[in-house]
Amino acid sequence: MSSIPDELSYTKEHEWVAGLDDGLTVTVGVTAFAAEQLGDVVFVQVPEVGTNVEAGDAVGEVESTKSVSDIYAPVGGEIVETNQAVVDDPSLVNSDPYGEGWLFRVRVEGEPEDLLSAAEYTTLTSGES
Amino acid sequence: MSRSTPLREVHESLGATLTDFAGWQMPLRYGSESAEHNAVRTAAGLFDLSHMGEIHVTGPQAGEALDYALVGHLSVLEPGRARYTMIVTEDGGVLDDLIVYRLAPEDFLVVANASNYARVAQELAERAKPYDARVEDRSDAYALIAIQGPNSTAILGRLTDADLDGLKYYAGLPGEVAGFEVLLARTGYTGEDGFELFVRPEDAVPLWNALSEAGADLGLRPCGLSARDTLRLEAGMPLYGNELTAEMTPFDAGLGRIVKFDKPGDFVGKAALSGRPAPDRRLVGLVARGRRVPRHGYPVTREGEVVGEVTSGAPSQTLGKPIAMAYVSADALEKGGLTVDIRGSQEPVDVVDLPFYRRSK
Numbered sequence: 001m002s003s004i005p006d007e008l009s010y011t012k013e014h015e016w017v018a019g020l021d022d023g024l025t026v027t028v029g030v031t032a033f034a035a036e037q038l039g040d041v042v043f044v045q046v047p048e049v050g051t052n053v054e055a056g057d058a059v060g061e062v063e064s065t066k067s068v069s070d071i072y073a074p075v076g077g078e079i080v081e082t083n084q085a086v087v088d089d090p091s092l093v094n095s096d097p098y099g100e101g102w103l104f105r106v107r108v109e110g111e112p113e114d115l116l117s118a119a120e121y122t123t124l125t126s127g128e129s
Numbered sequence: 130m131s132r133s134t135p136l137r138e139v140h141e142s143l144g145a146t147l148t149d150f151a152g153w154q155m156p157l158r159y160g161s162e163s164a165e166h167n168a169v170r171t172a173a174g175l176f177d178l179s180h181m182g183e184i185h186v187t188g189p190q191a192g193e194a195l196d197y198a199l200v201g202h203l204s205v206l207e208p209g210r211a212r213y214t215m216i217v218t219e220d221g222g223v224l225d226d227l228i229v230y231r232l233a234p235e236d237f238l239v240v241a242n243a244s245n246y247a248r249v250a251q252e253l254a255e256r257a258k259p260y261d262a263r264v265e266d267r268s269d270a271y272a273l274i275a276i277q278g279p280n281s282t283a284i285l286g287r288l289t290d291a292d293l294d295g296l297k298y299y300a301g302l303p304g305e306v307a308g309f310e311v312l313l314a315r316t317g318y319t320g321e322d323g324f325e326l327f328v329r330p331e332d333a334v335p336l337w338n339a340l341s342e343a344g345a346d347l348g349l350r351p352c353g354l355s356a357r358d359t360l361r362l363e364a365g366m367p368l369y370g371n372e373l374t375a376e377m378t379p380f381d382a383g384l385g386r387i388v389k390f391d392k393p394g395d396f397v398g399k400a401a402l403s404g405r406p407a408p409d410r411r412l413v414g415l416v417a418r419g420r421r422v423p424r425h426g427y428p429v430t431r432e433g434e435v436v437g438e439v440t441s442g443a444p445s446q447t448l449g450k451p452i453a454m455a456y457v458s459a460d461a462l463e464k465g466g467l468t469v470d471i472r473g474s475q476e477p478v479d480v481v482d483l484p485f486y487r488r489s490k
Contacts, residue, residue, distance in 0.1 A: 063444075066157075066162075
């Protein structure tokens with residue numbers, strides 16, 4: 001069973017969102033569950049800083065040995081920072097999905113919708129694994 | 130409901146991610162598939178291949194029956210040796226690629242892919258009817274374990290008195306490993322030296338455990354289908370369903386040399402294959418210049434026009450770049466400047482000779 005930290009919010013697309021409570025800038029990554037499903041991640045494409053995105057937009061890619069998945073913006077806003085370390089070393093998504101493997105930060109505009117709590121995400125993933 | 134091999138519980142206890150493959154629950158990977166891939170290139174890997182099909186063809190005319198049923202010349206195969214061959218339709222389309230072992234003068238073992246062996250067994254039975262030969266699907270009588278990689282001889286040598294040095298590539302003989310009766314074959318699908326062990330299903334778990342223990346200090350790791358796929362891709366080996374389909378002939382896949390027109394008598398597909406026009410497209414290797422991976426089904430393009438299709442693609446551990454096999458029109462190959470349409474963006478690729486990787490002897 002992969003870890004699902006309580007303090008984070010989640011999406012149905014297996015991304016996590018940190019920092020919602022502060023209301024300004026959130027950090028986004030893929031969950032440990034997603035990383036395990038993907039296998040070894042070999043390529044990460046993050047959005048460009050300064051891009052304005054809407055919730056649900058495909059903004060990047062995570063590619064593993066066997067498959068490729070889109071990364072979606074979980075909230076609308078402006079991309080203010082991306083993680084160059086994970087672009088240089090995509091295996092960080094596997095080794096530390098909630099830490100060093102973060103993907104990008106968004107300055108949130110408007111109210112985030114449809115995010116899941118840790119408990120809700122646990123229910124979602126227990127049906128899929 | 131998909132089937133399980135005798136090693137299912139072993140895989141689960143090793144923490145394998147299981148996947149459905151051709152109706153079987155098979156290990157996709159145990160941990161990192163890259164580490165598994167690298168273990169086979171540098172040390173050794175252990176594979177469960179029990180989903181493969183085993184069909185015995187026996188009798189005084191078993192060799193002649195196979196000469197008629199397959200594209201190869203099997204009746205001249207020496208006992209103890211094996212051949213890579215194919216079964217094709219009357220039209221010359223590939224039904225499966227096979228390894229045929231001659232176990233004894235009147236006993237051949239045909240190893241077929243999991244997705245095809247029921248069809249192969251049925252076709253063989255039909256085609257063998259005029260001959261004094263018997264075709265029997267004995268897939269349930271075998272588990273199949275492969276040990277592959279430069280350390281595989283040393284590991285296996287700890288468990289058997291069999292003459293491993295005398296066992297040539299594409300040879301197979303009955304033997305004993307860790308006290309279990311096996312058919313010991315020097316074959317594989319990884320581009321490395323290695324062995325495949327056909328064993329009774331009830332012996333599969335203890336044999337697997339004995340091999341695991343014997344290889345523990347020699348870098349042996351269990352490997353799943355994900356590593357198997359990237360290993361065979363680097364070695365330029367075709368996979369049925371990707372490079373080989375019923376719409377293609379052995380010549381399309383660049384494997385015309387295995388079609389033995391000069392063997393005596395007729396064989397299924399002979400007329401179609403001998404009258405065929407030269408293929409207007411070729412199976413080639415592609416190396417991507419960027420980091421995005423060309424994958425199965427992606428169009429190969431040139432100046433915006435589709436000129437081919439990727440059949441298999443993956444990030445290559447050994448080359449450090451994405452690689453792919455693709456069918457590309459001969460015309461476009463001559464002109465060069467190829468790209469692959471990776472989800473809408475035209476990514477440049479270089480054409481290379483297959484295989485991508487060849488082990489140093």
